[in-house]
Amino acid sequence: MSTIIQKLREYLDKAEAEQIRQLDQLVAATGLPVYKDPKTGALLWVDVRELRLRFQLSVNRIAKFVEGLSQERLYYTVCKRCGAKYFPPQADCPRCKSSDVEWREVSREGELITWTVINVKPASFAHNKDYVVGIVKMPEGFNITAWVDADPATLRPGAKMRLVVGRRPGENYITYWFRPAP
Amino acid sequence: MRRVAIVGVGVSKFGYRPDVSLPELAWEAVKEALDDARLDSKDIEAYVVGNVGGWSSEPLPAVVVGEYCGLTPGSGIRVEAACASGSSAVRTAYHMVASGEADVVMAMGVEKMNESPTPTVVEFIGRAGNYFWEFENFGLTFPGYYALHATAYMNKYGATEADLCEIAVKNHYYGSLNPKAQFQKPITLEECLKSRYVAWPLKLYDSSPITDGSAAVILASEEVAKKITDTPVWIKAIGAANGTSNLSKRDDFTGLEAARLAAQRAYKRAGIDPNEPVKYLDVAEVHDCFTIAEIMAYEDLGFAKRGEGYKLAREKQTYIGGVIPVNLSGGLKAKGHPIGATGVAMIAELTRQLRQEVERGRQAPIKKGMALAHNVGGTGHYAFVTILSL
Numbered sequence A: 001m002s003t004i005i006q007k008l009r010e011y012l013d014k015a016e017a018e019q020i021r022q023l024d025q026l027v028a029a030t031g032l033p034v035y036k037d038p039k040t041g042a043l044l045w046v047d048v049r050e051l052r053l054r055f056q057l058s059v060n061r062i063a064k065f066v067e068g069l070s071q072e073r074l075y076y077t078v079c080k081r082c083g084a085k086y087f088p089p090q091a092d093c094p095r096c097k098s099s100d101v102e103w104r105e106v107s108r109e110g111e112l113i114t115w116t117v118i119n120v121k122p123a124s125f126a127h128n129k130d131y132v133v134g135i136v137k138m139p140e141g142f143n144i145t146a147w148v149d150a151d152p153a154t155l156r157p158g159a160k161m162r163l164v165v166g167r168r169p170g171e172n173y174i175t176y177w178f179r180p181a182p
Numbered sequence B: 001m002r003r004v005a006i007v008g009v010g011v012s013k014f015g016y017r018p019d020v021s022l023p024e025l026a027w028e029a030v031k032e033a034l035d036d037a038r039l040d041s042k043d044i045e046a047y048v049v050g051n052v053g054g055w056s057s058e059p060l061p062a063v064v065v066g067e068y069c070g071l072t073p074g075s076g077i078r079v080e081a082a083c084a085s086g087s088s089a090v091r092t093a094y095h096m097v098a099s100g101e102a103d104v105v106m107a108m109g110v111e112k113m114n115e116s117p118t119p120t121v122v123e124f125i126g127r128a129g130n131y132f133w134e135f136e137n138f139g140l141t142f143p144g145y146y147a148l149h150a151t152a153y154m155n156k157y158g159a160t161e162a163d164l165c166e167i168a169v170k171n172h173y174y175g176s177l178n179p180k181a182q183f184q185k186p187i188t189l190e191e192c193l194k195s196r197y198v199a200w201p202l203k204l205y206d207s208s209p210i211t212d213g214s215a216a217v218i219l220a221s222e223e224v225a226k227k228i229t230d231t232p233v234w235i236k237a238i239g240a241a242n243g244t245s246n247l248s249k250r251d252d253f254t255g256l257e258a259a260r261l262a263a264q265r266a267y268k269r270a271g272i273d274p275n276e277p278v279k280y281l282d283v284a285e286v287h288d289c290f291t292i293a294e295i296m297a298y299e300d301l302g303f304a305k306r307g308e309g310y311k312l313a314r315e316k317q318t319y320i321g322g323v324i325p326v327n328l329s330g331g332l333k334a335k336g337h338p339i340g341a342t343g344v345a346m347i348a349e350l351t352r353q354l355r356q357e358v359e360r361g362r363q364a365p366i367k368k369g370m371a372l373a374h375n376v377g378g379t380g381h382y383a384f385v386t387i388l389s390l
């Protein structure tokens, strides 16, 4: 069974395979990666140097957040000196310049502020069905942006939302989302 | 600080431009601005290029454009403030002249978004919030960020999808009169309402397109300006502010705090009463990357009270003859939105509006001699409000 990362790569490769095949044919036939844009007749040189990006982001100083996810818990930080609360969690408090923070588990229920349905998806999400993204106000005072697992037609501002931390169906890595509170 | 005048402006044809490379596209606007000011490339002491890039091949666009346009060895830099990069270029050039560092400086913006396929562009712009907490796990898109505002606004104030489409209809109408615009065809309310959703509740016709384009303005000190032109247009004030990168860090989704702050700062410097700015202004260009953005702009700028911006659209008060004409260029919606060029194109358009030299049917009556540009980067991540005067 291939993983989500492989599946996405296969999906993107499939989408690009036809273009690359045409580019090879063009070079074989004319000696140049140059073609006429069918819409405008303009001459276009197709870049033969593909650039693929995959970044490596440090989560070192929010290791506790990562550890929390692995236990299906969501953590935020509280500055021990001034009491400022942070979600997304941050290891430094710009308010009082302290880096002495306490990690606490986010409460499990909040209220929906706003939402959208992503109909036209980025290439790296194109393998998903249309998904709902919402912003939920939590009792701690901060908001959380995440997917909302609900029929968007049933959503209302102020609707009670239940926070879920677990393996995202289909992608199988651990993240967090909301669903309507029972 | 010295007074700073705009002495030359140029804008390329906006749209899908596979017929030109990035520096060739820049040259179209640079040449028009130089001709307008009756200057040569060698007269430009320094230049600032608004460009976001990523989707286009050149990682160092300022030096590539500078070489092609004969601006080397004048000092040049690229600036980035997302969709407000153009305004930040104008602001940086303004500071160079105002401070006395240089007498003649060009601000330009150029973007070739169509060097990448559309899904790649969608991906790039979607990543333009707070990458890890908004995109990596949740795949937000640029229309998605504004749709979060549209949902909140419509729920709170009762605005409808038809109210939003009124903005698209107006801007396409004026775009149809602007030969530089990407779209030159009026649309009907029905066409807008029937278009497919890109990020519910925003539809294709609520959205600005992917655009290639460039714009340039030449700024000069008062002493030099008076030698170059009889019709200088003055930069009276620039207000700038930022919002949080992560939208979840904001309290309110019915307006853009950064735009409100930028407006307050610009009004204060320009001596404009923030309670009645329309009394001072003949015309405005506002950042309508999505129709909801123009409605929020009306409120953030004080053209309408909070919660009443959609009524200006519904009552057609932002056409010529209304409370204040807005986006007579066609706006980002119809003129197009080459991200780094947009802010510069706004200043070029308003300069020509104040000089009363735009095409028939879209020239605002100039009575008070002041105009306003409102340029937002990202989703209220950056905001610039620039006031021009005769």
Ligand SMILES: [Zn+2]
Binding pocket: A079, A080, A081, A082, A083, A084, A093, A094, A095, A096, A097, A098
């Ligand atoms: Zn603190």
